[in-house]
Amino acid sequence: INKSKEIWTETRKHFVKPLSSQLNHHLNEHYKSYLKHFNDDPNNQEIAKKQYRIDDNRNVSFDEDTAELSDHQDHRIYVHRQALDGLWIGFAWSTSNQALHVRINRIQIDNEHEFTLLPVVLHPIVSKASGTDIPGKPFIELSLFKTAQTRANIQHIKYLKLLIQEFDFCADQTLIMSILNFVKQEKAPGAPTINMDSDLKRIYKPLEAITNAQSNSLPTEPKIFFDNLHLSPLKLHVSFSMHGFGTD
Structure with missing residues (x-):
């Protein structure tokens, strides 16, 4: 059992929820650009502040494996890049x-x-x-x-x-x-036996007593x-x- 590949997820009330396939794709494309600029100049603080456009209403900025998504109404959510447990x-x-x-x-x-x-x-x-x-x-x-x-x-x-x-x-x-070879039986099974003691005891009971006992008993299943x-x-x-x- 292995972990999933790394994807972008959002945590809501201790539950980890993967983002949609389309949004994951957009974030991965911008994340590659962010990593390229970050590796070229790790000390540049402007890279962390840079925003990438996802669509007409949303932008994203990155800080290592964390991304901040914002819209035109300044609503912000934080998502993380991680592998889900196996x-x-x-x-x-x-x-x-x-x-x-x-x-x-x-x-x-x-x-x-x-x-x-x-x-x-x-x-x-x-x-x-x-x-x-x-x-x-x-x-x-x-x-x-x-x-x-x-x-x-x-x-x-x-x-x-x-x-x-x-x-x-x-x-x-x-x-x-x-x-x-693993599942085959090593020895031939013995002849099956049937316990008829309960049936033999019923022979000596009247039919009315047997039917009343069965009708009054509750089902076990x-x-x-x-x-x-x-x-x-x-x-x-x-x-x-x-x-x-x-x-x-």
Whole structure:
């Protein structure tokens, strides 16, 4: 699990929010100009005061990895250039409510065999549909908000969202054989057995007593209701090679 690439973010109430893709692009272009001038003359104080125009209403000035955005009404916000953590988890709970937010920005699984044709097994890729890498967009994101009624044994999920970005899966014959050797059973399982003691005891009970006991007993399995469920379509590119090197 790795950090994301460096992007421009804004902090609001302890939450780090990436800026839009278009604004990130403009800031990066002006940031390159700022670094060039700063490296040429580090002691020039005018470089820190210089403002770069983003559009007709906004300007930006830089101070190392911090940028100040201002508009024609003199509204100012400060943004920072940083890499988002590889794994971020936010949660909150009370006696009846629970909220969970998980982000995995980038993940890569490598093939650890000494000789392999496909050294990377799984990694996210840039979507061909958009053609650009959206800044701050995590590879996997999960959001959940639910309420629970303990006495009624009911869970009410008001919001559940799971998003998985497009990714590649690559495997060769060596990796497949190693996985099969790892999961295969060493010994044949024994014959299955069935415990019929409870069924034999019911034979000696009257039918009315059995039906009354079942109708009066409360259900043990919880009931789950969804208000908003959003699961993203899974876009997977698979590459497989029949070539590989044998393993002992």
